[in-house]
Structures are given as structure tokens and as C-alpha cells.
Amino acid sequence: MIIDQRENFRIYTPLGSRIAAGLAYLNGLSPEDFGEQTVELEGRDLYAMFQTYTTEGDSGRFYEAHERYIDIQCILVGSETIRVANIAPLEVQAPYDSERDVAFYHLAPGTDVILHAGDFAILYPHEGHLPKLPTAEPATVKKVVVKVRI
Secondary structure: OEEEEHHHHHHHHHHOHHHHHHHHHHHOOOHHHOOOOEEEOEOEOEEEEEEEEEOOOOOOOOEEEOOOEEEEEEEEEOEEEEEEEEOOOOOEEEEEEOOOOEEEEOOOOOEEEEEEOOEEEEEOOOEEEEEEEOOOOOOEEEEEEEEEEO
């Protein structure tokens, strides 16, 4: 997991051209650009999903993890907590679905990371994540998730 601010995106160019392109795209966005949409940057190898939601508690929810994509999750408006845990010791709730590129895992202790507007997190396939958690109380968040094919 990597946590940083969009303005530092150039530091991460050694991680690969797709990650670099995804971070550069996020750095160029402003809240005024936001619209509920999916934008293909390099077809299905690199695309951005724009999301608006209200943060919520963890009751009845599960960690998610992906095999074919790295997530770059970037907050444009608001703030949220993302809980992250290594999936190796976690109990599977729903096995990997290759069509949706997702598996779900039962909650266990993890690391809570707070992201504010302008922050991003890079989440790798071994990192189960539970986004949309509130930082203090439920709040509206506008976020862009860039999916980077491995």
C-alpha cells in the first residue's frame, strides 16, 4: 500500500507506465470535472471509475481484493477511512469471481488509513480493503478509482 497526495505523483513513475499514467490523470482532475462515469484511459488496461457515496460503518461488509488489477483510490471531495489487511490469513467470504475480478473476505483487524481530498492510496492484490468507512461521522465522498491491469 502506498498513501500520498496527488501532487507527488511523479515520485511513483518507476512503478510502471500504467501506474504513472493513472496518477498523472488523477493529478489533472478537479472536483468540477467530476461526473458519475467510467473513463477508459488505455482501454480495459487502465480506466477510471468516478463514484459518489456516503460513508458507512463496517457492519455486514467485507474486505475486497482483486487479482488482475491494482486500485488507485483518490478522494476528490470529502474524506474517508479505508481499512487494509493482508488477505493471506483472512477467511474467504466469497471466492474469487474472475468476471468481476473480486474476492471477499471476512473482517479482521487491519490498518485504518484516512484519506482526505487530494490523497490517494495504491492497493495491491494481496491487500484486502474496506473503503467507504467514515472518518468521524457519515459524509459524502467523491472518489475516483483507477484500475490498473497487472
